[in-house]
Amino acid sequence: MKLTKINYNTFIKVSIFLFCFFLTGFFCSAVSAKQTSSKHSNKIEYFFWNKIAKRSAIQAWKMMGHKPLPKNSIVLTSAGYSVIDGHTTEACLDGLRRFTGSSSGKGTLISVHRKRNSPLWFFFYDKKTGYGVYCEINSTLLSSTLSCLDSFSSKEISNKFTEIPVGAFYNILCIERINADYMLSNLEEWNDNFSDEIFGGNEFSIVTIANIIEKNAPYDLIRSAMFHDHLCPGLTSGYLLANYIEEHFPIDQSSKYFYFSLPPWCKDDAIQILLNTTPGKRSYAVTYLTQEDKDRLKGEYRNIAGIFFRKNDNGIWEGSVLEFDFDLAREMMNIDWNGMYWWESRLLMDIGFLPYLETPEIFISELKRFFLEEGVEPKDFARPGVDVLEEFGLVE
């Protein structure tokens, strides 16, 4: 393991402060001297983000000792979601595509869902060696430069970039071996890595998504993981539910449908992505269940995942109560949920589910099918004060 985490000792802090001060001075002194247009501003900012991506890719290759072949390159990033001082970061994606050969069309350039105020980070992975480099950009440095960026030419930006030392450019910079086989045979080492948050708290997102891409998971599962921000067995259960629904409860382009999640878990992010049922479009409802609520359920509903509704041609809504059997999945995959590290059991199941994605019937069953009365809609049951368990006949 080769780990280079940037530590902020006093010397570095002072250096960064002085450096940022220098940069701000350098950049801003020219603002009044140049009249900038919004066209120039857009162009120079696009160039700036591309340059950040390029510099980070070059840094990663240096640490890897080579540049990965495009066919082996997988890149994950918060670019596209992170916003630095009001500046969006999507232009980094073009830089990453251009310099690494990874692309969204190949399913190897992944923008991972993050809050807007998250740091900007890149993860460069070479699936041939199993090594990946995590780079988290120093937001303070970016803020000081973005404030007067448009007063410069692209050449001036390029020159300045080459002068910024690595210690000032990144908050975290490290290389790790993350392929699943290695992680699962070096459990202690990797458990320490999770505890130490070596990738700034993004460890689980990165290792699960990178490993399923490497294992040729279907793009729509990866797409669901991008939204959910990681891949976990719960999300995969949503992928399987969507497959089950399409197979056993056909819906066409003109069908109206609604998912009543009961109770919600990670699956709900996959279902929204795959079926485009969302609360915003009034086609998704969620009811959380306490232990007391769960205890009220009839025995046959103990594994309930929710109720899928379809509006039929006669205007009547038809509902299907679905269950997901995680106990069976854990048994089939030899998972000791309480005896394994939390990430170990999840990573094993992420991989373990892959051969079963097209056979959801193994884990999913329809418990009941019923019709709502004419004029009644599924969303009527998501109103305040409605005992949905009682209304759907799920309790004793």
Ligand SMILES: [Zn+2]
């Ligand atoms: Zn999850």
